[in-house]
Amino acid sequence: MDLLKTLEDLYSQQHFKSWAIESLSGAVRIPTESFDDMEKPGKDERWDIFADLHVYLEARFPLVFTSLAVKKVNTYGLVLYWQGSDPSLKPLMLTGHQDVVPVPDGAADLWKHPPYSGHYDGTYIWGRGSVDDKSTTISTLTTVETLLKHEFQPKRSVILAFGIDEESGGLQGAGAIAKYLLNTYGADSMAIIVDEGGGYMDYNNITLAAPMTAEKGRVDVLIEVTTLGGHSSMPPPHTGIGYLSKLISALEDNPFPVELVPGAALQAVQCLAAYDEALPKAYRELAAKAATDARAREQMKQILLGQPGMHDLFAARMGTTQAVDISQGGAKVNALPERSMAIVDHRIADWSSVAAVYEHYIDVLAPVTARFNLTLDAFGLLPNDTRPSAGYVRLAPTFHAPLEPAPIPPTFGAPAWDVLAGTIRATLSSSQRADSLSTKTPYVGPDVMMGNTDTQYYWNLTSNIYRYSHMGYLDLYNGAHTINEAIKAEGFLEMIRFHSRLILNADEAGAL
Template identity: 45%
Template sequence: MPPNVNSTTCAQCQDLDASYNSEDFKLEAIQVLGDAIRVPTESYDDNGAVGEDSRWDTFAELHRVLEATFPRVYESLNVTKVNTYGLVFHWQGSTTANALSLGRSSRQSKSGNTDPYSGYYDGTWIWGRGSCDDKSDLIQQLLAVDSLLQQGFSPARTLVLAYGFDEESKGTEGAGHLAQYLEETYGCDSFALLLDEGGGYKDMGGIVFATPSTSEKGYLDLKITLSTPGGHSSLPPSHTSIGLLSRFITAVEDNPHQASLSRTGTPFAMTQCLAAYNPVYPEELRELARKAVMDDAALNMLQERLLASYPMYKAMLGTTQAVDLVEGGVKVNALPERASAVVNHRIAEHSSLGELQQHLIDLLTPVAAKYDLALVAFGSNVTSGGSGQVTLSDFLGSALEPSPVTPTEYGPWAILQGSIKAAFESSPTRNSSKVVVTPSLSTDTRFYWNLTKHIFRFSPSFETDMYNGLHTVNEGKSFRADSLNEGVRFYTKFILNVDESDLL
C-alpha cells in the first residue's frame, strides 16, 4: 500500500502542513478572523473598572463568537474567565514538566475612533480594525490548537493560552488580573517559557530576519506641573505658568540621554547578527562589529557609526523622550494658575527608573531655582521658592523598570529559533528561503515577569502583511490572508517542538 493511502489497520494522521496549505483551510481561517473583527472590541485610556464601565461589555459578544467558532477547544480545554473578560485556556499535559504559555498581548481588543469592523476579504486582504494588532495572533493560536485537537494530539507538557483585553490602555484590567491568577494557580517561575506578540519577519538585502524580542525598555510618563498665582492678564508677571512650563520643556529637550552600546545588551547581539548575515551590511561596519567583540576602541567607533548611519539606533541605545501632551489656561484675560505637560520616556535596557528620575531632578532643579519655584519631585520636596511650584510626577502611575533580559545561550531560545526556521523554511510559499533569527527590543509583558525568565515576543508575519501604520487613525486596518495560514503553521510547530523537547 502506498504511503498516501490510509490503512484501516495502521491509521496515519493527516499532514498538518498540507491541511494548512489547502484552500478550504485558508477560507476557514479568513472567515474566523473576519467574524472576530466584526465584534467592535475597543479599550480606552479612561476606561473604568470591569463591572463599572459598560464599554467593556462588548467583549462578552467576542467570547460568544470564539465559543461558537471553536467548540472543540472549549470542550477539550479548561477555560477560565478572569476579571470577566480575560480568557485562560488550560490544556493539561500528561507529565509534570513546566508549562508553556502563549498569548496575553495576542489581545482581544483594539482601541480606535473609526469604523469599519467589516472583516471583509477582498481576495488578498482581510479588512477591519484589530486585524493586525492583534486579533490575527489570537485566531492563529486558537486555530493551531483546534487543528492539533482534531488530529488527536495530547500534550505531554501543559499548555496555557492567556488573553487580556486592555493592553492598549493600561493593561491592569486584563493582563494585570491574568498575571495574578496565573501566579496563584501555577506559582512563580512555573513556566518553561512564554511567547507573546512582538517582532516579526524583515527582509534585509534578500535575507529574511526574524526578530523576536528578548527584552523591553522601561517606561515613565513624566508629568511636569506648574502652579503659580492667578490674576488679570492686564497685570502679568514676567512669566506665566505656561511660559515657565516652556522653560522646563526646553531644558528636557535640550538635554537628550546619551546612547550606550554595551556588549551585554540586546542591541549589540542584534548588531552582531546583522553584521554576520546581512549581505548588504556596510563592510566597514561589518569589520567594526567583528573587532568590537573584544576591542573597546572598535566598540566606541561602532557605536558612533551606527548612530550616524541608522536613526533607529538612537532609540535602541538610549532612553528616549517625547513631549506628547500639554495643557494650561482657561481664559484669555485670566492668568493661568496651572499648566502641565507630559513627557513620554522609554528607558534604555542598561538604565533604570531611578537613574532617569535622578537625571530629571538634577536637570530641572537649576531651572526651578532660577525662577524662584519650589520643586517637588516624585513625592519629595527638593527646593523651596516663593513664586510658585513645579511638580514632577508619574502620570497615571505607569512607571516601569526595564525588563529582565531573556537568556539566549541555551534551551528555550534554541527551541524558538528552531521552530521559526522550521516553519519558515519548510513553507511552500517561501520558496525554500532561509531565515536568520536575531534578538531585538520590544514592550508589553511587564505583568508576566514573575512567571518565567524565558519571555519571547514574536508574531510570525512581515510588516508588509499589515496595511496601514500602527498607532495611527486607521491602525491595524487589514491583514494579508496568506500570512494568516503561515502563522498557524508556526504556532503548530512551536507547540509540538516545545512539547517534545528535552532542552527545557
C-alpha cells in the same frame, strides 16, 4: 512528523485558508476597544462588547472551549488550560490580547475599508486588530482547534492566556491573569512564555527573524507649574505657561544619552552584519569587534545614528526616549493661568532605570527652576524648600505605575531559546506561500521591544519570556494602531504554521 505533514497539507488547502481567514475577519468585526479611563469590568459598560467576542470565539472554536479547562479572570480575561500527559514538564504558555486601540471619531472615513469590517480583498484582511493583536490570538486558537481535530494529546501542558486591556496598560487583563496563574501554579511554573512582539523581514539574500528579548521600561512624568494667577492686563515676565515652556525646552535640549551596550540592540546589529554579505566588509568587521570593544561600539553607534532618515529610530532603540504628549494651561483669555501642566512619556532603555530618569530630570530642570526662582518638588527626592518663590513646580509619575526594563531571558544555547529559534527557522525555510521566503536562509537573533506588552505582569512565572508573533513586516499594509491597519492573509496563515510547530516542538523538547 506524520502529524506535521498532515497539518502542512491541510494548511495549503483552500477550504482551510478560507476558514482561518474568516475566523480572523469575524473577530475583527467585534470592536473590543479599550480606553485609558475604563473602570473595572462590571463597573463600565464599555467592557460589555467583550462578551460578544467570547460568544464568537466559543462558536468558532468549539473544541478548544469544550476540551480545555476555561477560566474567565476578572470577567473577560481568558485562561485556557490544555492538560498534558506528563506532569513533570512545565507548561508552554502562549499569550495575546483581545482588545484593540480605539478608532478616533471621524477617522473611519479615512480607511479604504471600514475599520471593523474585517474585509478580505483577496490579499489583505482589513480592520483594527488585524495586526495588533487579534491575528496572534486567532492564530493560536486556530492552531489548538486544528490539533484537537486531529486528536493530538500533548505531553507538555499548554496554557493560553488572553488579556483585555493590553492597549491601556494591561492591569485588568494580564495583571489579573498573572495573579491567578501565580496563585494556581506558583512562581517559575512555566517553561516558556511566547507573547506578541517581533517578526521577520528580508534583508538582501537572507531572512532575519527577531524575537524581542529586551523590553523597555516606562514612566510618564507630570510636570505641573502652579502660580498665583492674576489679571492678564498686569502680567509678570513669565506666566505659568511660560515657565512650563522653559522646562519643556530644557528637556528637549538635553535628551537622554544614547548608548550601544552589550545586549539585545547590539546583538540585532551583529546578527544582520554577520550574515548579510551585501553589507560593506568594514562595517561587518566593526560589528563583530563591537562585542568586546567599547571603542568599536561607539563607532558603530555613530554609524547607525548617521544613517539618512534613521537617527530617531536607532536613538530610540539604544536610549531612553522622551515625548511631550499632553499639555494644558489657562482657562480664560484675560486670566493668568494658575495651573499649567505637561505629561512626558518615557520608554526606558533596557540598560537604564526609572531612577536614572528621575535623576536626569533633576539634573536638567533644577538649574531652570533656580534661575526663575521656582520651588521644585522632584518626585519627593529633594529637601523641602520653604523660601518665597515665583511659583511651584511638581514632578511626579502619572497614569501608570513606573515600570523598570524587563529582565533579559537566556538566548543562544539555552533550551527555551533553541526551541523557539529552531521553530522559527523551520517555519520560514519550509514556507509554501506564493512569495515564499524558503529560498532565503533564515537567521534568528534577539532585538528590543520598544513598547510594553502584557509580559510585564508575567516576570515571576518564568525567566524564559520572548515576544514574537511570527509576523512578516512586509505583510503589513501600514502597521499597528494606524489608519488602514491590515495584514496579508498569506502572512496570517504563516503565523498558524509557526504556532503549530511551536506546540509540537515544545512537546518533544523535554526539560526547558
